[in-house]
Amino acid sequence: MTHPIQDLPSSADVVVVGGGVVGTSIAYFCSRAGVRVCLLERDDIGAGTTSAAAAAALLQTKTSATKLAFANESLALLDQLHDEFDRSFEFEHTGSLLAACSETEWQVVQDVAATLQKLGLAVQMVDGAQARALMPVLGPTVLGASFSPADAQVNPLELVMAYARAARRLGAQLCIGVQVTGIEKQGDRIVAVMTNKGKIRTGTVVNAAGVWASRVAQMVGLEMPVAPLKGELLITQAMLRRMRGTLISAKYLLSKASTTATADATSPKRTVGITLVQVARGNFLVGSTREPAGYDSRNTYAGISELCRLLADITPSLANVHVIRAYAGLRPLTPDQMPIIGRAPGLPGFIAATGHGGDGLAFSAITGKIVAEIFSGTVDSDKLKPFAWERFDAN
Ligand SMILES: Cc1cc2nc3c(=O)[nH]c(=O)nc-3n(C[C@H](O)[C@H](O)[C@H](O)COP(=O)(O)OP(=O)(O)OC[C@H]3O[C@@H](n4cnc5c(N)ncnc54)[C@H](O)[C@@H]3O)c2cc1C
Incomplete structure (x- = not known):
């Protein structure tokens, strides 16, 4: 444009x-x-x-009634706009899997799913084998997941x-x-x-x-x-389609729940969890860290290597895929x-x-x-x- x-x-x-x-x-x-x-x-x-x-428009991460209703209404509007606008913004309900790699995480995933079901979101519990059938890039560390078909992908x-x-x-x-x-x-x-x-x-x-x-x-x-909350991401080489939908690791949800932002970098505690999407052009987009680092939006070796480590753990088949770019941005976050x-x-x-x-x-x-x-x-x-x-x- x-x-x-x-x-x-x-x-x-x-x-x-x-x-x-x-x-x-x-x-x-x-x-x-x-x-x-x-x-x-x-x-x-x-x-x-x-x-x-990143490229996700998620419902499964919205565990309060207000946030879920807000997201639902917004996604419905995005559906309409995608039909009305003259060019695609690659909005598609490809679904998401919230995946657990330990018994503790499995408990978190089950609790989140129970809350979402009470709030009216259709999520389905699947075991590790069913998760791998839905998303073949997942490795044996995944014990189970909740699947939300209404979650979407979008090109920012x-x-x-x-x-x-x-x-x-x-x-x-x-x-x-x-x-x-x-x-x-x-x-x-x-x-x-x-x-x-x-x-x-x-x-x-x-x-x-x-x-x-x-x-x-x-x-x-x-x-x-x-205040700003830094997030680092990676992009891999483009590949033939290997997955559909967004992978969210339970660690990502825990990381999201635990962080607060600060305008300065006084408490730079980094938490990391994986979100993974294969975008329309075939690249994998790997998110993300969460770190209150003031207005500093540079990548760090520690952030990049932690993302690589967690990615290789949950999707070992992608462990040798080339990372072609790392970048970071600042999420505008309020205290609640x-x-x-x-x-x-x-x-x-x-x-x-x-x-x-x-x-x-x-x-x-x-x-x-x-x-x-x-x-x-x-x-x-x-x-x-x-x-x-x-x-x-x-x-
Ligand atoms: C790592 C990471 C991953 C993310 N992944 C997702 C995701 O998958 N899904 C999702 O929904 N969201 C995601 N987000 C969040 C999303 O990117 C932000 O919430 C969103 O982009 C904020 O948009 P905005 O328009 O408020 O801010 P911005 O895009 O920052 O726009 C604000 C604009 O204001 C301009 N500006 C500032 N001051 C002035 C001034 N004085 N005069 C004129 N212009 C000014 C700036 O130049 C800027 O362009 C992610 C964020 C990060 C960092």
Whole structure:
């Protein structure tokens, strides 16, 4: 996709800060509702955390009723958009296996499956042999797994570009290379956004700046509890199709549950678990570490070697496959691992849409739809409560 440099408009109904998967989804859904949107991205579309994501849109990792309902609704929207948009973003319900390699992990998998079944997600328990029949790359260390057929796969860069293209077609102005440097207020109203390329008059700013959202919030004097949590990933050589769906090791789920993020690198404790997807072009995408390392997004020897070790353990047939690239990104994480979506306390023209952690692809569509509803005043306020900024009492 080419991005002709668009001039900064002098005014907009809504200015969206950030051109990741969240900001572009918001630009799309707001434009679809007839709102004049200007999206500002200091780098390029998808250049932030979105370009470092794996390729999963998972339900099986959402063990709270709120998160599961949110993910279900978002995946249903992604189904519709995949039919409507002009180009595929490789969204497919290929299913996922949550696999256990020890008795302790097997207990975790069974507990998670029981919770998900109570919440209404169709998951099926399989033993080691059945797991290997579903996913032949799995080795003998896998004792059993739970299988969720509704879990999906998606290409993050195709998704962000699809939102961006569709938003533009509906009239949104997507200005890249434009850094927001300040936000002008009059009392409790927003009046303008200042950038390195000039000023835009607006009454509404949506903060979709991912791990940088706290810096944008500081421009209006607000604290936003979103911090970066580094994740390292590997990509292997492309191969003929060897598996379908996403493999999630129980270690990954345990790692996800145990981590918190910090804005600095004071407690750099790394946890690791495997997620594995074979993408459309045949490469295996191997995730991921979780490490509070501030804004440092470099790969580490320790992170890479731990990923290789765990991969060889759970899928020994891939042990000699060439790793062609390692990269890392920063998940925007809140203290309770739930996004912040809603108007700021005391500053209604400032809308937060960030803190999606390791689920931003999966949650992107529903976030865009909700922000459009917030702007138009049609949002179901009960639905917003779990995402409210006020829950942290930080402001
Ligand atoms: C290792 C890893 C694996 C992941 N795997 C998955 C997965 O499989 N499935 C899933 O659902 N999610 C996954 N995620 C999470 C997902 O990538 C994120 O939740 C999502 O990309 C966040 O999107 P965003 O739009 O909020 O942020 P970003 O993509 O970071 O976008 C924010 C944008 O704001 C811009 N910006 C910041 N400040 C300014 C400013 N002042 N002015 C202008 N622009 C500004 C930045 O340049 C950036 O492009 C993964 C994340 C990581 C790190």
